[in-house]
Amino acid sequence: MQGGATLRLLDKADKEILKLPREVKGAIYEFQHRFRKDPHSPALHFKQLKGHAQLYSARVHKDYRALLLHAGGSEYILVAVKDRKDVYENLDRIKYQINPVSGGIEFIDLVSFEENIEATRSDKAAEPAPVPVAPPSSLFTAFTREQLLDLGVSEALLGLIWKINTEEELLVLTDHAPQLTGDVLLALHDGRSVEEVLDQITTPVAAEDEVDTTDYATALARPATQVTTEDTDLREVLEDDFWRWKIFLHPTQLKIAEHRPYSGPARVTGGPGTGKTIVALHRVRHLVERLRSGESKDVLLTTFNKNLAADLRRRLLDLAGPDVAKRVEIVNIDKLATQIVAQAADGDRRRWIDDARAVQEWQAMLDELDERRWDAEFLHAEWSHVILGMAIATRADYFRARRAGRGRNISRADRAAIWQLVERYVKRLDTMGVWTYRQVAERAARLELDRKLKREAFEAAQVSSEKLHRESGISHHPRYKHIVVDEAQDLSAAHWKMLRAMIPEGPDDLFIAGDSHQRIYGNQVSLGSLGINIRGRSHKLTLSYRTTREILRAAQGVLGDGEWDDLDDGRDDLTGYRSVLHGARPALQGYATWDAELDGIVEQIREWDDIAPAAIAVCVPERHMVAEVENRLGRARIMAASIGPDGPKVHEAVHVGTMHRFKGLEYQRMIIAGVSEGLVPAARIEQYADSDPLRYRREEKQARSLLFVAVTRARDTVRITWHGEPSRFLP
Numbered sequence: 241m242q243g244g245a246t247l248r249l250l251d252k253a254d255k256e257i258l259k260l261p262r263e264v265k266g267a268i269y270e271f272q273h274r275f276r277k278d279p280h281s282p283a284l285h286f287k288q289l290k291g292h293a294q295l296y297s298a299r300v301h302k303d304y305r306a307l308l309l310h311a312g313g314s315e316y317i318l319v320a321v322k323d324r325k326d327v328y329e330n331l332d333r334i335k336y337q338i339n340p341v342s343g344g345i346e347f348i349d350l351v352s353f354e355e356n357i358e359a360t361r362s363d364k365a366a367e368p369a370p371v372p373v374a375p376p377s378s379l380f381t382a383f384t385r386e387q388l389l390d391l392g393v394s395e396a397l398l399g400l401i402w403k404i405n406t407e408e409e410l411l412v413l414t415d416h417a418p419q420l421t422g423d424v425l426l427a428l429h430d431g432r433s434v435e436e437v438l439d440q441i442t443t444p445v446a447a448e449d450e451v452d453t454t455d456y457a458t459a460l461a462r463p464a465t466q467v468t469t470e471d472t473d474l475r476e477v478l479e480d481d482f483w484r485w486k487i488f489l490h491p492t493q494l495k496i497a498e499h500r501p502y503s504g505p506a507r508v509t510g511g512p513g514t515g516k517t518i519v520a521l522h523r524v525r526h527l528v529e530r531l532r533s534g535e536s537k538d539v540l541l542t543t544f545n546k547n548l549a550a551d552l553r554r555r556l557l558d559l560a561g562p563d564v565a566k567r568v569e570i571v572n573i574d575k576l577a578t579q580i581v582a583q584a585a586d587g588d589r590r591r592w593i594d595d596a597r598a599v600q601e602w603q604a605m606l607d608e609l610d611e612r613r614w615d616a617e618f619l620h621a622e623w624s625h626v627i628l629g630m631a632i633a634t635r636a637d638y639f640r641a642r643r644a645g646r647g648r649n650i651s652r653a654d655r656a657a658i659w660q661l662v663e664r665y666v667k668r669l670d671t672m673g674v675w676t677y678r679q680v681a682e683r684a685a686r687l688e689l690d691r692k693l694k695r696e697a698f699e700a701a702q703v704s705s706e707k708l709h710r711e712s713g714i715s716h717h718p719r720y721k722h723i724v725v726d727e728a729q730d731l732s733a734a735h736w737k738m739l740r741a742m743i744p745e746g747p748d749d750l751f752i753a754g755d756s757h758q759r760i761y762g763n764q765v766s767l768g769s770l771g772i773n774i775r776g777r778s779h780k781l782t783l784s785y786r787t788t789r790e791i792l793r794a795a796q797g798v799l800g801d802g803e804w805d806d807l808d809d810g811r812d813d814l815t816g817y818r819s820v821l822h823g824a825r826p827a828l829q830g831y832a833t834w835d836a837e838l839d840g841i842v843e844q845i846r847e848w849d850d851i852a853p854a855a856i857a858v859c860v861p862e863r864h865m866v867a868e869v870e871n872r873l874g875r876a877r878i879m880a881a882s883i884g885p886d887g888p889k890v891h892e893a894v895h896v897g898t899m900h901r902f903k904g905l906e907y908q909r910m911i912i913a914g915v916s917e918g919l920v921p922a923a924r925i926e927q928y929a930d931s932d933p934l935r936y937r938r939e940e941k942q943a944r945s946l947l948f949v950a951v952t953r954a955r956d957t958v959r960i961t962w963h964g965e966p967s968r969f970l971p
C-alpha cells in the first residue's frame with residue numbers, strides 16, 4: 241500500500257503508554273506524524289507480526305516499537321507501545337477480536353494483564369496480615385463460560401477472570417480490560433443477576449446490526465470501538481490522563497451525546513460523577529457542528545449558578561474550541577431570567593435579595609403585624625414554591641391550587657389570609673426596590689410566554705418574523721435553536737416555563753441533565769406538567785468516573801431509603817450506580833467540641849501536605865462556620881479561601897464553603913465537618929416534626945441530599961467529622 245494512513249489510539253492502550261518514559265511519549269507523537277504521512281517510510285520498519293494477520297509493528301524510538309492493528313484500507317489502530325526486546329516474545333499471548341456482542345474492536349495483551357494483577361498480589365503479600373485469612377476463592381467461578389460470553393465478556397480474558405480472588409484484583413483487571421468486560425464483571429460482583437446485567441449493561445451497548453467478527457472496517461465505525469478521532473487527541477491523552485473525558489466517552493455516554501436528532505426534549509439522569517455534564521458538553525458540540533454556519537449564538541447552555549456556568553464555559557472551550565463556543569450562550573439560569581426582564585425594561589433597576597434575606601424581611605413584617613399563625617420560612621416557601629413557582633396570579637387561582645407535597649393542609653380561610661400577607665409582602669419589597677430571584681424568574685417566564693403567543697399569532701396570520709421585525713422593530717424569533725440544561729434538578733417551575741416558552745417544540749429543542757438525589761433547593765417539578773415531554777427520550781448513566789467505590793457506598797448510606805423522582809412523574813433510584821475506582825473508606829471522627837474539631841481540621845490538612853492546597857476542600861453546614869474554619873487555618877499558616885457565588889476567592893488555597901457551594905465541584909480530598917446532630921439536619925426543622933410532618937420529611941430529605949452532594953465531591957479521600965452527637969444520617 242502506498243500513500244498516507246489514518247492512525248487512531250484505542251481506549252485503554254493509553255493506560256500502559258502513560259507509564260512509559262517521557263522521551264518515549266514524545267517520540268510517539270513524532271511517530272504518529274510520520275506514520276500518517278507514509279507508513280512505509282523505511283525509517284519506520286513497518287512490518288506484519290508473525291502469526292497475526294492483522295497485527296503490525298513499527299519503530300517509535302530506538303528502544304520502542306508500536307503495535308498497530310490493521311482495521312482495513314489505510315486505517316490503523318495503535319494498541320500498544322513495547323520495549324523492542326519484548327515485541328517478539330509472547331506473541332501468542334496477544335489477542336484481539338471484534339466482540340461478537342458489542343461489535344467493538346478489543347485488544348488484550350495477556351502478559352501485561354498478568355503483570356498488573358501480580359503487582360497487586362505482591363503489594364498485598366508485603367503487608368502483614370492482621371488475622372489469618374481463609375484461602376482465597378475466585379470471585380467468578382459461579383458463572384459459566386457461556387453466561388460470561390453472552391454478556392459480552394472478552395473470551396481471551398476468561399482464564400484470568402476465573403483466577404480473580406479479590407475486589408482489588410478485579411479493579412486492576414477492569415481498569416485495563418475492554419469496557420464491556422469491565423462493566424459486566426463489576427455488575428456481577430456487585431450482586432446483580434445475569435439477567436439484570438444482560439438487561440442493564442449488555443443490551444444497551446449491544447451492536448444494532450449483525451456482527452461480522454472479521455469485518456474490522458465496520459467494527460471501527462461502531463460506538464463500541466473507542467478510539468481517538470482527531471490528530472490532536474493523541475497528544476492530549478499522552479500529556480495527561482485528566483483529558484480522557486474529552487476523547488474516550490463510555491459507549492452509553494457516546495450514544496446519548498451523538499444521538500441522531502431527538503424528536504423532542506431528551507433527558508439524562510445518573511448519580512454523581514457519572515458524566516452528565518460531560519455528556520451535555522459533548523451534546524452541545526454535536527448540536528453546534530450541525531448548525532448552519534453563522535455567528536449567532538443558537539445554542540443556550542444553562543446551569544444553576546454563576547460558578548458552574550463559568551466552569552462550563554472553560555470546559556466547552558477545552559473540548560470544542562472557540563469556534564464552537566462562540567455559537568453557545570453560556571449563562572446561569574437566574575442571570576438569563578434577569579437579562580430577559582432587563583431587555584423588556586421591566587424592573588431592571590431593582591436589587592436582588594437572596595432567600596435568607598427575604599425570610600428576614602418576612603420576619604420583620606410578621607413582627608410588625610404581630611402575626612403568629614405562620615412562620616416566616618413557611619410563608620416564604622408558600623409564596624416562592626406555590627404562588628410564584630406555579631405562576632399563580634390571582635386569589636381565585638390560589639384557592640384552587642394543588643399544593644402537592646407542600647406540607648400541612650391549609651383551609652380556604654387560611655389561603656385568604658396568606659394571600660393577603662403575600663400581597664402586603666410584595667408591596668413591601670416593591671417599596672424597598674428589591675426582589676427575589678424567584679420573582680425575576682416568574683416575570684421572565686411571563687415575558688417569554690407572551691413573546692411565544694405573539695409569535696404563534698403572527699405565524700397563524702402568516703406574517704413572517706422578518707416582515708414583522710422590519711415593520712415594527714419587534715423581534716419574536718425564537719431566541720435559540722437548542723437549549724441544554726445542566727443541574728436540572730434545582731430549576732424551579734418558573735425557570736422551566738421560561739425555557740419552554742423560549743424554544744418552539746421540535747427536534748432537539750431541550751436536552752436536560754440532572755439527578756434528583758442531588759436536589760438541594762426544594763424545587764421539585766414534573767416536567768410533563770410544564771409542557772416538557774421526555775417520555776421515550778430518557779437515559780441513565782451509572783458508572784461514576786469521580787468517586788471511589790468506598791465513597792460511593794458511604795454516600796448512598798447517607799441518602800437513606802426514601803423515594804426519589806425522575807424530574808417527571810416517575811421514580812428514579814441509584815440501581816447499578818457503580819465505580820471502577822478504589823480507595824480508602826471514608827474516615828469518621830467525632831470531637832467533644834467545635835473548637836476541638838477545628839483543631840482536627842488543621843491537623844488533617846497539615847498531614848495532607850503531599851498535594852496542592854487547591855485539591856483540598858473543607859465543607860461545613862452553616863455559613864458562620866466557613867469564616868471560623870478559614871480563620872483557624874489562617875492562624876495555622878495554611879492558605880484558605882472561602883467559596884463565594886463566583887467560586888473560590890483565591891485559587892491556590894484550601895477551599896472552604898457551605899455544602900450548597902459545593903454543587904457540581906470536585907476535589908481530590910475533602911473534610912466534611914460539623915456533621916453533628918442539630919446541624920445536619922438543622923435543628924430548626926424539629927419544630928415541624930409534629931405540626932407539619934410532610935414538611936419535616938421534605939426538609940430532612942433535602943438535608944440528606946445536601947450531605948450526599950458534599951460527600952460525592954471527593955475523588956480519593958473523604959473525612960467526615962462532627963462534635964457532640966453525630967448526625968443521624970451517619971452510619
Ligand SMILES: Nc1ncnc2c1ncn2[C@@H]1O[C@H](COP(=O)(O)OP(=O)(O)OP(=O)(O)O)[C@@H](O)[C@H]1O
Pocket residue numbers: 484485486488489490493510511512513514515516517518519755758784785786903904905906952
Ligand atoms: N468518559 C469519561 N472518561 C473519563 N473521565 C470522565 C468521563 N466522563 C466523566 N468523566 C470525569 O468524571 C468526573 C465527573 O463528570 P461530570 O462532572 O460530568 O459528572 P456529573 O454526572 O455531572 O456529576 P455531578 O452530578 O456530581 O455534578 C469529571 O472529572 C469528568 O472529567
